Amino acid sequence: CRHEAASVVVSSRSYADFTPEATFDIKKVDLHRLEEGPPLTSTLTREDGLKYYRTMQTIRRMELKADQLYKQKIIRGFCHLYDGQEACAVGIEGGITLSDHLITAYRAHGYTLTRGGTVREIMAELTGRREGIAKGKGGSMHMYTKNFYGGNGIVGAQVPLGAGVALACKYLGTDQLCVSLYGDGAANQGQIFETYNMASLWKLPIIFICENNQYGMGTSVERASASTEYYKRGDFIPGLRVDGMDVLCVREATKFAADHCRSGKGPILMELQTYRYHGHSMSDPGVSYRTREEIQEVRSKSDPISMLKDRMLSNNMASVEELKEIDIEVRKEIEDAAQFATTDPEPPLDDLCSHIYANEKSFEVRGATPWTKLTSHS
């Protein structure tokens, strides 16, 4: 069920115009096989608040721009938008570092950004241009950056991949962990249960995260899963069910989960209860299996960006003008990126056959006819 914005408990005073930090009550987390969970309060600094606000707003506006470009047929193919779920990507990143690893499925634009991609290179990838983050070879579902392994198109396949990354972290003796995300639709995949088993047996430093946005494409959770308590589905793996619309909830839970992993206890599972405003993809209006009223209710009562904004404003952590200024800057960044993504040239045809093999000398690739001889470069 949806919730109201959390109330303030304590805020500290300082000489600056704005409150430098404040502590908020956050929703209690449901626990599975855990004696204690994350704290019931979260302290937010003004700096972090502004950062989270900006990042969530950037994701929001970037996704809405993608919607627009898709309808103009400048983006084609699959396009799965993340608006509504911003608190998940931003909150998770707030609980780990960039030297940790993360992998997700196809609703990946937000994560590509939080993991270090720029709006410019993300949008240019969506429009299939040469300056795209994957040089136009990947598209919406196949974006990669350092310690971010995509962007994966096959439902559920990313979960064992993430456990493999975690295995490498443990093998190489680093303190790093891997966050492996999947949706409520993917949560029934057999390979995920296979991964739960091996991750537990081998105590891999992996945080499994189920982003439960209530619908797997057009199928509601009740129609897909015999048990919708996704945080318990890991059985022998401790689990948390977290309010995924509250960036602070997500952050505290992620920190808690990260500590669990880094202390060598093995895997842990987080279910983030969240919501997507768009349909499954741009081909899905998203209103045949849910009501417009439902979507509107989430928007008005639980929007992650509004929640953060209200908290900051009502605690004098930022001014209306300041946040408006951020909105304007974000809007400009998105416009510039969209402009770039629309005008940057498409990849050169010479690139067609490149990147088949790594670290290999160039070789001939058969084209569409026996006379078409193309070349592949590494």
Place this chain on the structure above:
Amino acid sequence: MASLRSFLQCNFDILRKTFVILFVNVRDALNQAMDEELERDERVFLLGEEVAQYDGAYKVSRGLWKKYGDKRIIDTPITEMGFAGIAVGAAFAGLRPICEFMTWNFSMQAIDQVINSAAKTYYMSAGFQTVPIVFRGPNGSSAGVAAQHSQCFAAWYGHCPGLKVVSPWNSEDARGLLKAAIRDDNPVVFLENEMMYGVPFELSEEMMHKDFVIPIGKAKVERQGTHITLVSHSRCVGFCLDAAAVLAKEGVECEVVNLRTIRPLDVDTIEASVMKTGNLVTVEGGWPQYGVGAEICARIMEGPAFNYLDAPAVRVTGVDIPMPYAKILEDHSVPQIKDIIFSVKKVLNM
């Protein structure tokens, strides 16, 4: 114990240097190759069912767990899709996994990870993400293991860009190609053959060197000939050589080409041979439709060698049926030496 070992080692070295060649069976060749590569590079590790404490379902990894321990030789549960995905993820993050399928039949449970997660990733990421992984295990027909355990996957995996697919025949191939595969920064499908594991072959001192690698993508002419080219891979190479010996008595000299690699296919070597002999028969254990031989014939049609053909190229293949169990039926499901001889004579109009 240490002195006994050094005594044996000392005498072994003397024996090795005295008799420059050694007889090593394919199983031991694979075992030694993995051992040497595990020693050479800390990032290499092996995972799969029974690879560690059981010494390998077919004993290919015998002794490795004892030597390298749990960290580097990992027994997995019977969950191919999961552990293949884990292996690929480990490769993403900088390790160099060897992922064993107990047989390639079981790889069908995990084929999405091999193709969509491993093979395509370097391309989709425009060269950002490498996948230095080897998938290995026995492929093709065995003896009496029936339909679900006898399929050849050379054509299935050979179909996919982004993969390298390798099919060794003898111990030299097994050793050199496995080392090359492990050192390769790309996903390699390594198709072994269970019936070849116990077969010994001569290995020269040069081949026993720890840096002996055979280039992937290069076929080998095992036997020079003038009248007809036989192209094959894996166990069938041996049948081709046997057929060639019989045919030689009748004055037919066969050139036998051992593909060694299915993808990338060494068309140049095949073409050069066909342009020399003017006749071609391909021999494989797999099914005929859309198979390795079909690809070779198509390439010959499309290339310069076509003009040198004196007769249409033909394929000798496994029979187009699921593998039966009874010995007499199984024997008649796979290409036999007499089938190769018969086909050569037909092509040469003898």
